[in-house]
Amino acid sequence: MTPVSRRLILLLALTCGTAVGNVYFPQAITPTIATGLHLEPGTATQVVTAVQFGYAAGIFLLVPLGDRLPHRPLLTTLLTLTGIALLAACAAPSLGPLIGASALIGVTTVVAPLIGPMAAGLVAADRRGAVGGTLLSGSIGGMLLSRALGGALSEWLGWRAPYLLAAALTLTIAACLAHALPTTTPPSTQPYPHLLTQPLRLLRTEPLLRRSCLYQAAVFAGFCAVWTSAAPLLTGPTYHLGAHAVGALALVNAATMLATPHAGRLVDRHGPDAVNRVCLLTVLAAAAILTLATLGGPTGMTALVVGTLALDIGMQSGMVANQVRIYSLRPGIRARLNTAYMTCSYLGGSLGSWTGTQAHTHLGWPGVCALTTLLTTLALTHHLTTRTPPRAPTTSPA
Structure with a gap:
């Protein structure tokens, strides 16, 4: 096995962060989109829903x-298409073209779920944990920093500026990967239709995969409902803040990057079920704390900071537990297992963004918190009433 340099691993982590950031920075700039295109704040959140639905579709269609x-042409092509879609969004004259470009951004920016399995095949077994942690930290950093930078930049230069910066960064990384990535041999020669349908078959035959998908879809739906509604809350009459406040709130939650490695060690020690239970309880506590954000002032802002931090830690740590569970099922087809898992996760997130917007429009911020509580309670009830079935050893299909 050819040694993989630390520089390449860091480049891959930066790539994950950039790609994931393309999904999340629109959450912070919906107020400036609404202002720039003369829309209602709730209408502008359709951009967030579009990119997340696109991401779920891209995971299902492209990650297999x-x-x-070969990974090098696949990744560079997807990043180049993402850069073009970001430029199209930057130039969108109205909401319709912006939604269309946002959906295309989501479909093509799915390189992070591709890089994980690729990196596992490039490094020795005793380095996979460390490399996986580095890539996950890059993804979390991109999610947080993109919202912080996107919110500040949109308030300073307008809502088109974050799209232009994201396009420049994405295209630059595509050029770097074209020269830095080693040549890889595809592990499968199966036709595309078989690769496309196997995640569906795995969902039908693997109860532990279905369990992980349910937990993550429910929690991620609540997570997206909160973050999609955070922008109108902070810029509305309760706080009267600008779009930069959403980014600053996201940046505070960078502590999540320190929590996920610890969660991984806890999964190794106690198993994914125990960690899932704690994570679901953490998300419930976060939803309760977040209801106090309606008080406004220092008390409300403190509740918002503490609540979103607990929500982020619970969601990301639960993802670590869920992925450990599914990766232990059939090591030879992890990309397709990850396809099923991530598709369900982002479908849940997309629905959470939409239902969160509806809840905030009709019921206000307490409605968003109640939605998060309901979703998490459903997942926790299933967790507490379901036994983990004993599993016989399986072999990877040819």
């Missing part, structure tokens, strides 16, 4: 190709 195509 990681088992079929």
